[in-house]
Amino acid sequence: MKSALVTGSSGLIGSEAVAFLDERGFRVIGLDNNMRRDFFGPDGDTTWNLERLRGATRHFEHRELDIRDRDAILRILAEERPGLIVHCAAQPSHDLAASRPFDDFEVNAVGTLNLLEGARQSCPESPFVFLSTNKVYGDAPNELELVELETRYDYADPAYREGIDESMRIDATMHSLFGASKVAADVLVQEYGRYFGMPTVCFRGGCLTGPHHSGAELHGFLAYLARALRDGQTYRIYGYKGKQVRDNIHSYDVCTAMMAFYEAPRVAAVYNLGGGRANSISVLEAIEQLEERFGRALQREYVDEARRGDHICYISDLGRLRADYPDWDITISLGEILDQLAVLAAPATT
Numbered sequence: 001m002k003s004a005l006v007t008g009s010s011g012l013i014g015s016e017a018v019a020f021l022d023e024r025g026f027r028v029i030g031l032d033n034n035m036r037r038d039f040f041g042p043d044g045d046t047t048w049n050l051e052r053l054r055g056a057t058r059h060f061e062h063r064e065l066d067i068r069d070r071d072a073i074l075r076i077l078a079e080e081r082p083g084l085i086v087h088c089a090a091q092p093s094h095d096l097a098a099s100r101p102f103d104d105f106e107v108n109a110v111g112t113l114n115l116l117e118g119a120r121q122s123c124p125e126s127p128f129v130f131l132s133t134n135k136v137y138g139d140a141p142n143e144l145e146l147v148e149l150e151t152r153y154d155y156a157d158p159a160y161r162e163g164i165d166e167s168m169r170i171d172a173t174m175h176s177l178f179g180a181s182k183v184a185a186d187v188l189v190q191e192y193g194r195y196f197g198m199p200t201v202c203f204r205g206g207c208l209t210g211p212h213h214s215g216a217e218l219h220g221f222l223a224y225l226a227r228a229l230r231d232g233q234t235y236r237i238y239g240y241k242g243k244q245v246r247d248n249i250h251s252y253d254v255c256t257a258m259m260a261f262y263e264a265p266r267v268a269a270v271y272n273l274g275g276g277r278a279n280s281i282s283v284l285e286a287i288e289q290l291e292e293r294f295g296r297a298l299q300r301e302y303v304d305e306a307r308r309g310d311h312i313c314y315i316s317d318l319g320r321l322r323a324d325y326p327d328w329d330i331t332i333s334l335g336e337i338l339d340q341l342a343v344l345a346a347p348a349t350t
């Protein structure tokens with residue numbers, strides 16, 4: 001039986017990966033210690049998602065394990081020698097990192113090193129998929145000339161119509177401590193590819209989203225917005241007049257990219273992975289579209305200060321991924337993503 005190890009398996013992407021692989025006949029070991037709750041409080045608790053997965057899968061085993069526990073990580077990789085590693089466990093918030101610098105670095109950078117080294121020692125042939133982030137580019141994308149439209153910013157130069165590709169520089173920009181710890185991990189993942197010849201990939205995510213996000217104010221923009229509308233909470237918009245743009249990809253389409261890599265792995269691959277222009281939306285536009293779906297107005301507050309290092313307009317250029325994996329594409333539109341979030345956010349049981 002094919003086997004996979006998924007870290008962060010109770011989170012948004014990890015849980016989608018577990019279900020996706022389980023459905024395709026893999027035995028899946030999931031590692032998650034619910035640290036998202038520790039990071040974000042009750043909104044971030046992923047217990048509900050673990051319970052959902054347990055009911056929905058056939059060959060899934062959960063281990064409550066911390067990726068910072070080096071001995072345990074080396075041991076589990078030696079015992080299981082999984083045929084695929086999908087590394088999603090992280091401190092994922094740009095803003096939270098400054099208040100938890102040691103936890104952020106130890107989870108994001110050192111935790112990744114533990115997994116890479118465990119993989120090198122025990123299963124170096126197994127594809128290693130790492131969920132990186134567009135924050136590795138820091139705020140360099142903000143140097144691009146922009147035009148201000150009625151509800152969003154956009155790139156002024158038509159050369160950027162498809163968005164930002166992997167040639168964007170990653171140094172000499174402000175990353176936030178989160179971006180810095182993810183850069184460390186991203187470069188390590190590439191290095192285990194280049195130096196040791198392992199099949200590794202960094203998927204530099206735009207906004208990854210879907211109904212299984214435990215949305216919190218500091219992470220999970222669309223899921224949190226849907227929840228704020230449902231619960232009548234006040235939603236705070238931070239700077240840029242709410243015209244900042246994000247490209248959104250459904251967690252299912254992240255998994256199909258992961259699978260494409262598993263089936264035809266490369267060494268030290270790096271891809272931007274977001275929703276692309278078709279799935280891009282500004283905060284103002286997202287509010288309007290979700291208000292329509294909920295049939296009610298959002299209580300909102302404007303904070304006239306942008307989050308430090310926040311992207312003003314970020315759209316992932318998917319050209320390299322599409323060129324290397326021509327059968328892969330986005331299958332879930334932004335409209336469908338918003339429909340799913342609105343439906344799932346509706347009952348108080350989510």
Ligand SMILES: NC(=O)c1ccc[n+]([C@@H]2O[C@H](COP(=O)([O-])OP(=O)(O)OC[C@H]3O[C@@H](n4cnc5c(N)ncnc54)[C@H](O)[C@@H]3O)[C@@H](O)[C@H]2O)c1
Binds near residue numbers: 008087091206207214
């Ligand atoms: N969601 C996004 O918009 C987005 C965007 C770009 C990149 N990413 C990256 O994708 C990956 C997955 O993100 P997500 O949205 O699914 O995040 P998530 O917070 O929903 O999931 C991460 C999971 O990891 C677990 N975890 C955290 N620390 C751990 C530790 N020390 N040991 C074991 N488990 C631990 C958490 O409990 C959580 O369940 C992350 O690496 C993140 O940086 C996410």
